[in-house]
């Protein structure tokens with residue numbers, strides 16, 4: 001379980017997160033939604049210790065994030081950030097191997113090569129293994145980063161959960177790969193010990209796939225629960241100032257604007 005309790009985070013006089021408490025369980029697809037500037041990326045950064053909260057705690061498996069060493073956390077928790085830029089000419093396989101850096105010192109071992117190969121196959125980028133990363137399209141690069149972060153947590157740790165934190169993973173992907181990615185994440189969470197937290201903008205993808213939806217607005221949690229509980233006309237209006245028609249057919253929610 002990944003939990004944040006009473007998080008307040010300020011920059012100067014601006015409060016970016018205001019007393020936020022939220023928890024994410026393993027084996028569930030947890031999605032964070034909310035309008036631009038709501039505080040979603042800030043929350044992700046606090047959950048990852050990239051931002052230190054002014055108040056409140058973040059725990060992984062009940063243990064305070066500050067009690068983990070950087071290496072310990074990196075062996076169990078992979079983070080896909082927005083706008084990843086690589087300055088060096090690397091092959092796709094070398095980029096994916098970066099995910100394994102927390103697991104070896106010196107040279108990668110056979111299990112690191114195996115994790116990379118399997119993660120590349122899983123995300124359909126194995127055929128590009130020897131390509132120069134910077135020559136790839138935006139969507140191809142994004143799939144390479146999926147392989148990198150998933151290679152990082154490919155094997156279960158001796159104890160505790162694995163964590164996969166994704167800040168807007170669907171940017172750059174066409175509709176086929178958006179769905180493909182969601183199905184693949186659902187396949188990963190069947191392993192039961194992976195906590196997945198992702199930020200998405202597409203409310204219909206959240207309506208289709210999420211087990212839990214957290215709606216962030218003005219640095220606060222406006223709603224937190226199942227997609228049916230959170231994706232209501234009232235909540236959408238309050239957060240996005242938009243009227244939505246919401247239909248439910250065979251248990252599937254759909255939003256129209």
Ligand SMILES: Nc1ncnc2c1ncn2[C@@H]1O[C@H](COP(=O)(O)OP(=O)(O)OP(=O)(O)O)[C@@H](O)[C@H]1O
Nearest residue numbers: 011014016034035036037038039040041042043216
């Ligand atoms: N260093 C900073 N100084 C001042 N304000 C900041 C800083 N970083 C972020 N903010 C502001 O904090 C608010 C929350 O930003 P954040 O990036 O968390 O939003 P978001 O919900 O991820 O938005 P988006 O959907 O547009 O990516 C925004 O208003 C942003 O301008």
